Amino acid sequence: MAGHSKWANIKHKKGAADAKRGKIFTRLIKEITVAARMGGGDIDGNPRLRSAVASAKAENMPKDNITRAIKKGTGELEGEVYDEILYEGYGPGGVAVLVECMTDNRNRTVADIRHYFSKSNGNLGESGCVAWMFDKKGLIQVDKATMSEDELMDVALDAGAEDVVEEDEQFQVLTAPEDFDAVREAMEEAGVAMLSAEVSMVPKNTIDVTEENIAKSLMKLLDSLEDHDDVQNVHANFDIDDSLMEKLS
Structure with a gap:
């Protein structure tokens, strides 16, 4: 299958730092809560919840945290209600970017995401502009x-x-x-x-990013998006040569 970018591998390496800041747990708790709200709290009967719980266990999340997140999703405990939103846009070099968010304040989130795109000379687009x-x-x-x-x-x-x-x-x-x-x-x-x-x-396919200034701007955009509390995941269709990645490290 064509189109495998380095971003999945970059995100994995970055994940160690995220874990220290509690970012991974926060994202997983949101995913568990939403999965339970949408499909119920029965892990065996809710594939999305089963996957989220498996990911949480892989990150050594305490069982009590998982249970509380499920109960918040099913309404047994009080908690925030998150909306799932997918933002789409173009980053530096014409790279397509998908941003998966869970937020309790849509206005705040879209303002922040738009700011990140604009600051990097990219632009936030309409729904469907890059998802295809x-x-x-x-x-x-x-x-x-x-x-x-x-x-x-x-x-x-x-x-x-x-x-x-x-x-x-x-x-x-x-x-x-x-x-x-x-x-x-x-x-x-x-x-x-x-x-x-x-x-x-x-x-499906990737764009080769070869210019150092574009690569720097792109990585800054993706890092900013990944670090935002409302962002669950970021996807982008680019590839960067190993030698250029070393310069950016």
């Missing part, structure tokens, strides 16, 4: 140092995965959204150490 450039897929990342590609393919493809792709230091396992849980569970049972596992928006 992405496919919704299950995306599981595995460290290449932990197993061979053939071993991973045997497990993942037998479980129903669509593809296994080599990307920098990771393998990316791609699935149809409806097959994501089954593939992840099969990989867990096989003892595969997963760096991350989520249903994501994967770009």
